[in-house]
Amino acid sequence: AVMAAVALALRRRGMRFRWRIWASAGGVRGAAGGAAGQQDYDLLVIGGGSGGLACAKEAAQLGRKVAVVDYVEPSPRGTRWGLGGTCVNVGCIPKKLMHYAALLGHMIQDAHHYGWEVGQPILHDWEKMAEAVQNHVKSLNWGHRVQLQDRKVKYFNIKASFVNQHTVRGITKGGKEMLLSAEHIVIATGGRPKYPTHIEGALEYGITSDDIFWLKKSPGKTLVVGASYVALECAGFLTGIGLDITVMMRSIPLRGFDQQMSSLVTEHMESHGTRFLRGCIPSRIRKLPDGQLQVTWEDGISGKEDMGTFDTVLWAIGRVPETRCLNLEKAGVNINPKNQKIVVDSQEATSIPHIYAIGDVAEGRPELTPTAIMAGRLLAQRLFGQSSDLMDYDNVPTTVFTPLEYGCVGLSEEEAVARHGQEHVEVYHAYYKPLEFTVAERDASQCYIKMVCLREPPQLVLGLHFLGPNAGEVTQGFALGIKCGASYAQVMRTVGIHPTCSEEVVKLRISKRSGLDPTVTGCG
Structure with missing residues (x-):
């Protein structure tokens, strides 16, 4: 009775709790805010990648109360990274820097034609390159945190899932439970690389693009499995820095791109040292006593089985959206059951009008950083800036950073x-x-x-x-x-x-x- 009287007095004085934290052992005692009550935030963004951060910062600039929740589940190999999403940590930024490292190697080889006396042999130090790239990425992680702080955006490093249409439950690294509610919620969780879990040894011994940029030591002789732009870009810069690289393609390269151009890309790579196994499907990976990986594959044309040994196997066979752990059914958000992507309309709205999805996690959107950034900004402007401008997904330019x-x-x-x-x-x-x-x-x-x-x-x-x-x-x-x-x-x-x-x-x-x-x- 005493506690009820105190709570009533506080409400009469206009005071309220904005968010609550409980120990996980204590469980959830109600929801912060709720569908009918006062919300903690005007906008809650789930996902700290390029699109989510752009949306959050734009909304904050428009004077709204904004929070961002972000959590990176370590890769199966234990790789972790900070705020900024795929592009900053395991995508565009480290990829372009390592691509440039490979281009520098070619330029050094050209240099003597232009009068430069370059000592031989020309050697590459993976550890030195990786440390420089990783340090730059860490500086970007810090920069994003500073930008959020400067714009008074609240940042929570928690793993989020829906409780209801306005409320999200978050689990901290220490196991604490947090409830956050918002009038509008934006899902911008992106995607992660796909593993072929049906192949023996794939998960135990393979890595993905989530790992390659954070390796402390050179991957050595590498088998890249896949024909996506991720596969060809990684194979390209690894070949360019002097490694022995083989690409195993089940079908066509760069599906979805112009196929004449795609063929020229692989022709150039092949003429510059990258080996290609076409029409081949891996079936098994085993670790040998000397630490090398023995890969067995089937030639789809001849039907014969073949094998080879490698230091590293890099899976680049596609990506899956990060939606499975969000408990979207609790909020009533519809997904495409075939690919687990969130169904959105031209306004980026999901089946629940105040819940939105942008970037790689949204159905039918190009998986490109700049489109996610622009979509996020335009969404914030429509929500809070009296704008009606929609994202135009036609004629979006892009580049594949192959050699x-x-x-x-x-x-x-x-x-x-x-x-x-x-x-x-x-x-x-x-x-x-x-x-x-x-x-x-x-x-x-x-x-x-x-x-x-x-x-x-x-x-x-x-x-x-x-x-x-x-x-x-x-x-x-x-x-x-x-x-x-x-x-x-x-x-x-x-x-x-x-x-x-x-x-x-x-x-x-x-x-x-x-x-x-x-x-x-x-x-x-």
Whole structure:
């Protein structure tokens, strides 16, 4: 009776608890806030990756009370990392830095052609590179925490799951239980690499992209299983720093990308030292007494069994969304049962109007950091900034950071033909040689550009595909024009910057339909 009287007095004075913590042994005694009551936060973001952080910071800038909850489950090999999500810790950032390390090796080999006396042999130190990359990633982790603090966003390092449509339960590292409630909730938990658990030894002895960037020692002779962009990027930089690398592909490379470009990517990799086992499926991994891994696989073409030994097996066979531990059924949030992704509408809203999903965890969205960031910001602006702008997922540019980079925006040739018909599509293309390749006598056989257009004048550009150095930098600029509805005629009226690789785009005169040789000769 006394406690009830005290609580009533506190409520009358306008005081309330914003959140509560109980020891896990004590259990949950009610819910913070609730569907009908006062919520702890205006916005609660589950997931501290690029999209979630962008959404949280934007909402805070608009004056709202915001919290972010994030927790990284260690990989099966025990790899852990901090705030920032896949991109910062085990994706774009360390990948691009290690890709650059490999490019530097090629440039050092070219250097003597340009008059530099470089001592031989040229050796690479994995431990030194890894330490530098990991230190940079840790600085980004710290930077994200500082940014949240500066914007007065509350950060909780807890593993979250739904209690009801407005409330989330979190478990701290120490086993404490916390309840948080919010008027709006955004799910931005991303995804994790997939393991082929049906293959003997896959989980016990294999690693994924969650581990490769945090290895203290060189992976040595490595088998990369998969044909995704993750598989080819990792295989590319590992080959580039001098390791013995084999890629095992069950089917086609870079599924979902233009297949002519994808074939050129793998041709270039193969000609520069990466071995490919095509049409092969691994069946077993065993650890030998000397510590090496013996991999057995089946050749899908001949049906014969083969085997080889490696120091490391890297699985890059796809990713799965982080939805299974969220208890989404408690909130009534619908998922696609086939892939476990959250079903969203054009507003990023789930089946529950005040619960949203952005980034890799959402159904039908490109698994790209910049799209998640923009989607998060636009969502916060719609919720709290009187905006109605929706995320536009058409003509999103991207780049695959293989040794010869592949940048693209818009439709692949296959998609354009399927959508408009072969007779209504015109493809302009060219094989070119970067000026930098000439003195060093580098092979430019796979340096190629194609522009996919409607055939009817003024020939709207449907897609651009660029294979060559600095593809991301090239594609980013042209993406603006394509986003604005550029036509082939307008691109041809654009003056090129000479001498660059990107100027080759505005010089595309040969169509596939003409049958003429698309090889660029001279500067004209």
